[in-house]
Amino acid sequence: MRGIRSLNHLPKRCYAAARRSEALTVPLAGIKPSSATPLPPQNVQVSKLPNGLVVASLENYSPTASVGVFVRAGSRHETVENQGVSHVLRLAANLTSKGASAFKLCRGMEALGGSLSVTSSRETMVYTADCLRDNLGTLLEHLVNVTAAQEFRPWEVSDLTPRVKIDKALAQQCPQIGVIEKLHEAAYKNALSNSLYCPDYMVDHVSSDMLQSFVKDNFTTGRMALVGLGVDHSVLRQVAEGLLSERSGAGAPVAKALYRGGELRVQNNEALVHALIASEGGVTGSAEANAFTVLQRVLGAGPHVKRGSNITSKLSQGIAKATAQPFDATAFNASYSDSGLFGVYTISQADSAGEVIKAAIAQVSGVAEGTVSEADITRAKNQVKADYLMSLESSETLLEEIGAQVLATAAYQLPDSVLQAIDAVTQDDVVKAAKKFVDGKKTMASSGHLTNTPFVDEV
Template sequence: MACSAVRSPVLRNSTVRHYAAAAAAQCSSSAAVPELQVLSNNKVTVAAIDNNSPIAQVSIIFRTGSRNETYSTQGLTHHLRIAAGLSTCRSTTFGIIKNIQQLGGNLFATTDREHVAYTLQITRDKLDKTLNFLEDVATQQVFKPWEIPDQLPRLRYELSMVPQTTRVMELLHKAAYRTGLGYSLYSPKRQLGKISTETLQHFVNTWFTGSNCAVVATGVSLSDVSQFASNLNVGSGDKAAEASKYHGGELRKERSSDLSTVAIAVEAAGLNKEKDAITYAVLQRAVGSGPRVKWGSTVSPLQRELSSAVKADDFAALAFNASYSDSGLFGVVLSSVPSVAGSITKAAAAYLRSPKISDADVARGKATLKAEILYAADNEPALLENLGQQAILKGRVYKPSTLVAEVDKVTASEVKSVAGKFGSGKLSLAAIGDLSTVPYLDELK
């Protein structure tokens, strides 16, 4: 059993995770055609790619996450993620773990601000013997009151291991949205031990419904996935999340640290505006999403601008693009020694207000994005993540070649046009670490 905070698809974030291949697939993932249908009996969305992979992956995804929490239930989805694999109506914790291990499978939970997913990975010949455990973990929770407190040490451990760059991104969302998308993926320390079994069960009963559910799979036929999904015990409610509202603002957290970490952002497009979302994804790569060679440097326009401003190399900077269903953030994350943090932050804010990018930068950004889309199509876990996000958030699935074609349609003038809107956008700023030289938000206007 394992759990993870979030693994983001290509168009939502720059992070791309790479896994060692377990076995060579008989047929390329990119050549297989994704299929989708909505079941009539329980309204569950089903999507699958039967790519002849020797490893079958099945995810049960619910369209709910930390944005669906309230002020008094902040951290609930973190508790829910930790509770994956505890006793259910039909299985004990020992029974779930022992059987999955015996069959050589892997069962884990992931959460995002907009989804909770339970994923099973196992060889195709053992899939039928393990699907019932996936169903139990995702839809048959009971949250026994004597099991929940036992998870608190693990919660505390996870909170102690959150990197500073992740913490600053959580602060940035809080500053930008305040509630909803502003609620963190991680539980506040004040909430440890205060999320009861009744609260967890109420959240599951409210949001784990058929209309908010998708079952996606790779290495499995659509008919087999549909048969499994049609028997899921999910509610019939149709509750939707409140629309997000971008506010902008500033949050700072001073800590004893050798580094200053700062994130600056403006509101960008959500996935409900597909053309703009793809344009922002291209813009991120054009501005600079980090070095493409491990331990190497980058020649991105962002890096050049900041280097010329401080005449030093004691910093790291990259652009990020976080797109959600109805809103998004586009900005820059900076990490530097405290002595240059102020200069770096002012230069980054000035660049974000008026990004300087050439046609060559846009061409490089398009090429990078297209490569990431195609790499993800040949990476089984990344393929499943993208398939699940498309099914649960868009209600449709795309072939990699279709996404590549959409990227090709983006013009340099369109990228420069969306970049030009940043000057009138309201800034959000988050900073953590040694903030002795980091300017306040009103000093950046």
């Protein structure tokens, strides 16, 4: 029956709980204990080569290997002339390169039992490949072809247009994505204002020459990091010194993000109003960014029970008290290398949008006035630490964490140091962060039936 779990899937702790007569460490009769010496735990090794490329690895003795190439080449590095090029480049990862055709790449990854994926943000693009560690050499060859030997044949690039349109259509169906995109567009004059998606007027106009130029300017060793899990550090260094050395250089200069504040409204007939109000937040890696992270948990960053409501959140409690109705509200926090955004995100019925937004902002104002307790700060810091440590349990997020750190600072901070930085956040730090939001120049993005939605200068 589908509703009854198989005995093979019962938790192991059920068997452990039933065994009360003797310690679990006692070997079973007739079975000799293994004499193999346990492998010593390894730390993350980081090297910076003379050409600027950063190499990091962690030997975790896993039967599988994961390798990622991290590049500072997100949408913020686009110019007015090549808007949307990073979106197309993300979709072009499986195209023909100098070392392999698209067909050979696909069949080669299948033969390895591996996978290749590409993700991008406003600041970085990440190419990740996984396979059995016995096939690491072939995997690295494919990964280098994808990241350092692109060809961008015109007929293959033109075939990407339907995929670009599908990506945009799927994003437009999600109001949250649309509001966050509009928030960045309104908040910044340049760089971080660029969308993660290709603008409508550039669809089918991003050429192979644009892609080659963007790769030449940004895919350089001074802006790349090669990271591996379950990989020997010397192997990665050889790849970095050899195959990736063709991309030597510092790359084109990067414009500093300029925060300006503003508002963008998308009027439609949707019954629910999505509104996001933010001020400039903290820079990634700074003490101020840690304070904003704790403030986010103090206010509420989402439900902690699957399919449950966020009833313990200060935002949800404040809105329920002001409107006598439950509405969805969470704190929004995004940090970048030279700026950040912090604010409140609300979802409400169109008729109640104004009350909900003002009630949410009132909760942040309350924290800025010092109403937050030490118990609230302790609870929030525990949530931050737990989220961080649990994220490291996954090889995928661990690879992302190592890559993000070494790409930004050419060094890796051990988890104990990260936890100490979180513990160092004080009540005064959180109050100052809340005051920065309250006193700062606001940015607002909203979508839905906005008749009762206030403008940014009215909140």
